[in-house]
Amino acid sequence: MMKNKRFGGIAFGALVAAGLFAGNALAADEVTDAQIKAARAAMDAIRVTTPFDGILPTIASQLKSTLIQGSPNYEALIVETVDQKAIELAPRRADLEREAAIIYAKAFTADELNAIAAFYSSPAGQKLLKDGPLAIRELSKAGDVWAAGITRDLTKAADEELEKKIAAQKK
Structure with a gap:
């Protein structure tokens, strides 16, 4: 029963995320390549997505702990499997970077983004x-x-x- 609830929650979360990404992907047509390029430079300068670096490793660690508590005899198999699946999911980080670039490109002009990148790349920034x-x-x-x-x-x-x-x- 717990496995079904967990799977249902994960499936629901995946559907919500897919809907959000699909909706934002459609809105991405509103931004130019120059804005996206400038947004990425600004994001890199301010390290805006750095706080998300630990999400996948944290989730993997929590999942391993939960699964090992339920099936301690399979600890090695659980660790190996969860780590493998986490590595397979790692490329999806690019989705977040793309979404962040779109968000920044919509919030700021390319000139503003270039100014942000220039300032935060400077010693004062x-x-x-x-x-x-x-x-x-x-x-x-x-x-x-x-x-x-x-x-x-x-x-x-x-x-x-x-x-x-x-x-x-x-x-």
Whole structure:
């Protein structure tokens, strides 16, 4: 029963993904080759699809763990089979890259994409990619401290003023 549910979920996910890719593939006619080329250069510069690098290995690892728990006597066979099937699926990463290029090509002009690629390929752009997340985390912390101070001060000021006004109304 569990195998059927898992297969059904996988089949449903595959159908949804196929529908999305087919729909976007039709919309791909709206972008030019120059936009796609510029989009790929910008994507490479900002490493936009890097976060997806670990998806297939993670899914394969999780699947191996699940299957081995259910059939520990077949561990070697499970590992070999899942690894082989994962390697067979690896070329599908190109589908994601193609989709990302279409998305970027629709969102930006070729000139904008070229400017993005130029900036993020520069030393300043590389530094922003490297140190930007740290700066954003630090800014978020500073924003939290600032918001706490504003909350404290507004609450105190409003309470004091309300006490005065309410006391004046009671007289």
